[in-house]
Amino acid sequence: MPTFEYAPAPESRDVARVRSAYSLFINGEFVEPTDGRRFKTVSPASEEVLAEVAQAGEEDVDRAVAAARQAYDRIWSPMPGRERAKYLYRIARIIQERARELAVLESLDNGKPIRESRDVDIPLVAAHFFYYAGWADKLQYAGLGADPRPLGVAAQVIPWNFPLLMLAWKIAPALACGNTVVLKPAETTPLTALVFAEICQQAELPPGVVNILTGDGETGQALVTHDGVDKVAFTGSTEVGKAIARSVAGTHKHVTLELGGKAANIVFEDAPLDQAVEGIVNGIFFNQGHVCCAGSRLLVQESIYTDVLSRLKRRMGTLRVGDPLDKNTDVGAINSPQQLAKIRMLSDVGESEGADRWSAPCELPEHGYWFPPTIFTGVSQAHRIAREEIFGPVLSVLTFRTPAEAVEKANNTPYGLSAGVWTDKGSRILWMADKLRAGVVWANTFNQFDPASPFGGFKESGYGREGGRHGLSAYLSGARA
Amino acid sequence: MTRLAVRKTYKLFVGGAFPRSESGRSYAVYDAEGAFLANAALASRKDARDAVVAARKAFGGWSGRTAHNRGQILYRIAEMLEGRRSQFVDEVAAGEGLDRDRAQGVVDESIDRWVWYAGWADKVAQVVGASNPVAGPYFDFSVPEPTGVVAVVAPQDSSLLGLVSVVAPVIVTGNTCVVLASERHPLPAITLAEVLATSDLPGGVINILTGNAAEVAPWLASHMDVNALDLTGVDDQAQAADLERAAADNLKRVTRPPVRRPDWTADPGLDRLTAYLETKTVWHPIGI
Known part of the structure; x- marks a missing residue:
């Protein structure tokens, strides 16, 4: 082809x-x-x-x-x-x-x-x-x-x-x-x-x-x-x-x-995975991750971890990073050298604390401030990249086994702005929404905004x-x- | 020699088009002094039934629009009204016998009324809807939905402000309607139709008939594909009761004529908005 x-x-x-x-x-x-x-x-x-x-x-x-x-x-x-x-x-x-x-x-x-x-x-x-x-x-x-x-x-x-x-x-x-x-x-x-x-x-x-x-x-x-x-x-x-x-x-x-926020984006094994992967990408790479409600902690159910991760990496490989004025660009520039330094610093800390870094293979422009779409696996809840707001295109991936564990991990943060839940089961969406301590819960979608919809944090x-x-x-x- | 004016033919407004009455009839409209203004179409039973078909056809699309989009279109209508302000002032002044200042006040109020209702499109659900704290593991919420096709007998005296005040609240929530304009002062209604036709309002959402309410209203009141009936413009109490009785055949929601002569400049409140809304309640279990 x-x-x-x-x-x-x-x-x-x-x-x-x-x-x-x-x-x-x-x-x-x-x-x-x-x-x-x-x-x-x-x-x-x-x-x-x-x-x-x-x-x-x-x-x-x-x-x-x-x-x-x-x-x-x-x-x-x-x-x-x-x-x-x-x-x-x-x-x-x-x-x-x-x-x-x-x-x-x-x-x-x-x-x-x-x-x-x-x-x-x-x-x-x-x-x-x-x-x-x-x-x-x-x-x-x-x-x-x-x-x-x-x-x-x-x-x-x-x-x-x-x-x-x-x-x-x-x-x-x-x-x-x-x-x-x-x-x-x-x-x-x-x-x-x-x-x-x-x-x-x-x-x-x-x-x-x-x-x-x-x-x-x-x-x-x-x-x-x-x-x-x-x-x-x-x-x-x-x-x-x-x-x-x-x-x-x-x-x-x-x-x-x-x-700020450190939102959990929670993917259950019965979720429609291609949609979920789009949601994960949108959740963290929209606006270069410069989003207070970004889904910066991915919580994947253990049974689908390998599958989700390979689909996610494949999708990230298709993201086009570059000229913000190009209509085909998916990910633009980091807003300032200060912000770029902060993203680099926290990413380095992620590696030094033992997490594995993977960045989408993409060519970055010579001038300007750029950071490739990046994920960290092997992240523990104690890692700084799982606790601190990076405010950049950096996703920390964690896993869970039961809904209760997902809730526990999702709420294990001083923040409470937003959360995402991906599952085919409506009753579980509402059960999760009940338990999540966050001001906005997106179910089978992410980063939706509307003037009629209240937004703000716990x-x-x-x-x-x-x-x-x-x-x-x-x-x-x-x-x- | 002074130039001779080109006169406008005042026709019906059905399904977004301007047909004459299928009956071929018209009636003379006079100003407050009794001078001839124009011939208006005299709508028939068939015209009324055609208008209901057009309103029903438009209902699915219009009620399916997002509230935001309906709000945008209603606001656009207000912009178009403003653009024809002087024409409305002329027609209201001539028909209702108001001096120019008062006619201007009426037209301004009509435009502002339309803007007020436009803003309700994406707000009414947050005011009359609710999530309901039921005693069980269920998420239970109620949302307003439009009733359907509403037949409206518009006020007889207030030919623009009254008309706007009864039509805007019907359509802003997603209903479609068939309106019988003021019999004596129908001209502003047809000019309003020209505004609607150039405002991105889908054809059939508002259908306007001119003619004799006593002749046409019974066909609308007994029409089985009409869901609600606004009798505001029916001045005869006995006739209103007959229409209400006919409306009961398919349990139309009925707004009775006002007991006292209404002050159309007063704050309208929510009554006219909620009169043509159904409440839908959805239950969904909560659990792992």
Whole structure:
């Protein structure tokens, strides 16, 4: 049988319209940072500098919080819900209209495959705004009381793995409920948030309702610890999440945290194996494994271990790693040199602790930050690669004999964000779902997201939910008073 | 010499097309001052039955769409309504005898009402559905599902806002419908049909008939392939009771005419959404 090579199929980067420099977005306008500091954002696939962005300092945080406060008091919170809804519908529509531009820009800045940014990230972003737009004039039906009230100014800090999607998860419900926001995108992926600021202008969103501050961890800290904010919403590492939880102690601030995970993906012997293997691959290699709910611990029933492993390796051999803008690419670039170093370090620890490493045979590009899809076998529960979040394309494989043992192992983690169960038996899916201490359980599927579906963790994966009716309670109060 | 206007023929809207009445009949429509506006189609029993066939045919596809997709399409309809705002203002002002400001208010409210219902598409299940904590090893949950084909007698006085307020809640959950427009003021309904025809709404989801409710409604009320009946626009109490009685033959869900003249600008609440929903409860065992 002849085999055909893939021809390059790159998406044009021109549509992204990258500018050489970007400013802060405060009170409806693009403004320079007070102290004039700037930093560069690079394409992780090529190490090419994409643009210079502003480093917001404490004075900028003050300005942005003040703008958000004024917009909250004077315009946004008194506005009838149905008018707020119409602004959010406008934003949703503009995102749909500018979808390809945003997808290409996201892939350039983040390193994720265009297939994912185009087919997953951006459509979900638009859908999220669309969904929460519809709630803005229906809050009295959300089951949170007859007249739920917004919290005030929300400080929102988001990660680099799904830059615009995490922005949507934060901003859409906050605005729908009548809050105003100051959002800080991740240091390595600021660009789509800045285009979102433009979209707010096109939608004629009143000034100050959305403010975007680019910067690093210091900016984020200044923002979440600012006295003028009423709500802190953070997605990122458990370590930073705990620091935020400490910092708000003794204040009036509301907090929701969406943090790390070490999800078990549990495959029973009666599972449809080809589907399960697709699910395993999707669970850990989607978005280079830069997914807080990634299925990074594979738990396979002992009787099918050899079979699953050989099917998995064969499938991993077909993954195409490379240019994020190529439409045939499955696995893109690691987002930053720091993250690459962390993945390498933990993988080395995996080997030195006695696990066996196997990487898919693939050629990695010369420039940029890359790590091949990798699995570790012979992993014990005590190994660091079975306990710590690697946040990369690295899967630890463990085995189990009984459902009870699978539950025991799956729950043996401080995290509790997600889990996967693969079996043909419906009653077992529900039994497992009952026992798993995780905020999302996927059965015979993995990494599914929808604006109508609540997402968030148990235990040290954080608290609060994003998505669905439940996501509203993160931005409303007074209801239960 | 001033240019002579090209007038529009107002026809029915059935299965996504604009047929004349098969009966070949029409009736004159006048403005509030009694001046002639247009001839509207006078729908017959056969037109009503054709419309039910079209609604039934569309039901499987429409109810099978994702809630998100239905929401997108309803929102698109609102966008198209906004685009024809001035045309609706003219028709509502002429037909209902409102001054321009009030007519504008009515049209704006109609558009916003449509947007409000559009948002319910992917939310109503989270408000009226439930997982049920039964005392046994079962996962038990209830979801709302559309009732089916709904026949609607639209309000007689409020020719656009009233119409929108009774039609949007029927279709947003996945029902399809046959609507009898306001007899005296049918023109905004046909203009609405032109909006629907250009909004990605599948043909047959909304079918609009103009004519005499007293003549056509009994055929819909007794039609065995109609699942629900909204009598909001039936002003005669005795006639409404007759229709309700006929509807009992296949246990149609019936919405009775309002006791008091409704304020269509008020918050509609969930009644019209839930009136045409069935609750489906699913049990599944939990165990190893």
